[in-house]
Amino acid sequence: METISWRPADLxxxxxxxxxxxxxxxxxxxxxx
Amino acid sequence: MPVQIDTTDEANAPLVERxxxxxxxxxxxxxxxxxxxxxxxxxxxxxxxxxxLLLGRARALARQHRxxxxxxxxxxVLRRFPRTYAAPEAAYWRAVCRYRRTHRPDDxxxxxxxxxxxxxxxxxxxxxxxxSEPPLRE
Numbered sequence: 001m002e003t004i005s006w007r008p009a010d011l012x013x014x015x016x017x018x019x020x021x022x023x024x025x026x027x028x029x030x031x032x033x
Numbered sequence: 034m035p036v037q038i039d040t041t042d043e044a045n046a047p048l049v050e051r052x053x054x055x056x057x058x059x060x061x062x063x064x065x066x067x068x069x070x071x072x073x074x075x076x077x078x079x080x081x082x083x084x085x086l087l088l089g090r091a092r093a094l095a096r097q098h099r100x101x102x103x104x105x106x107x108x109x110v111l112r113r114f115p116r117t118y119a120a121p122e123a124a125y126w127r128a129v130c131r132y133r134r135t136h137r138p139d140d141x142x143x144x145x146x147x148x149x150x151x152x153x154x155x156x157x158x159x160x161x162x163x164x165s166e167p168p169l170r171e
Contacts, residue, residue, distance in 0.1 A: 019065035
């Protein structure tokens with residue numbers, strides 16, 4: 001089973017990393033239970 | 034690049050507003066420029082989630098006009114997760130991406146017939162291609 005290493009909520013940093021890596025950004029809006 | 038945003042954290046309120054986010058879970062697939070290629074909401078069990086994630090990637094590739102990459106990505110959904118909710122949509126778009134490259138009618142109509150009309154006859158994506166099917170006789 002694949003796992004996802006979620007990052008903290010720094011969307012701008014994630015977009016910059018995605019730009020450099022030539023990939024996409026996956027955003028998970030969640031509410032802790 | 035996977036990012037989690039806690040919608041109950043006041044510091045994230047600007048992001049919640051920017052994405053018009055109203056319910057969780059809520060997943061978005063963005064380009065580095067912030068363009069939203071895909072979105073889905075609600076709880077998806079692990080296999081369904083993985084298939085939906087791969088579908089989101091395929092949708093982004095297709096909308097970037099990377100037709101061969103998108104076709105292969107849709108094919109991966111169909112090969113690995115043929116029984117998921119994402120599969121019929123992958124079948125629909127896999128054929129579209131192939132046809133956009135080859136312009137051969139069988140790559141569109143024939144592939145829809147061999148997948149959606151036979152394997153996923155009750156899916157909404159079968160309906161989406163139903164114009165290509167012969168009319169029912171009375």
